[in-house]
Amino acid sequence: MATMNISLPDQMKAWVEAQSADGKYANSSDLIRDLIRREQIKQEKIAAMQVLLDEGEASGYVEMSIEEIFQTVRARAGL
Numbered sequence: 001m002a003t004m005n006i007s008l009p010d011q012m013k014a015w016v017e018a019q020s021a022d023g024k025y026a027n028s029s030d031l032i033r034d035l036i037r038r039e040q041i042k043q044e045k046i047a048a049m050q051v052l053l054d055e056g057e058a059s060g061y062v063e064m065s066i067e068e069i070f071q072t073v074r075a076r077a078g079l
Contacts, residue, residue, distance in 0.1 A: 006032075016028050016032070019031045045077060045078075045079075049073070049077050056069075
């Protein structure tokens with residue numbers, strides 16, 4: 001596993017250390033890895049949503065209400 005050193009403002013450092021101190025995470029590295037995983041998943045979902053939006057735009061005019069469109073998009077994106 002690679003090592004990376006980062007600099008944080010005091011307030012952020014204190015928050016990271018507090019997450020480990022209360023037992024949510026074993027150490028600061030676990031927290032940072034979890035945050036990165038969550039961000040990766042978030043970006044994957046956004047990319048999938050963008051693909052759906054692009055497909056919809058390319059498909060032309062559809063006679064659906066805006067609510068029906070949102071329901072369909074949410075269902076396809078697993079939201």
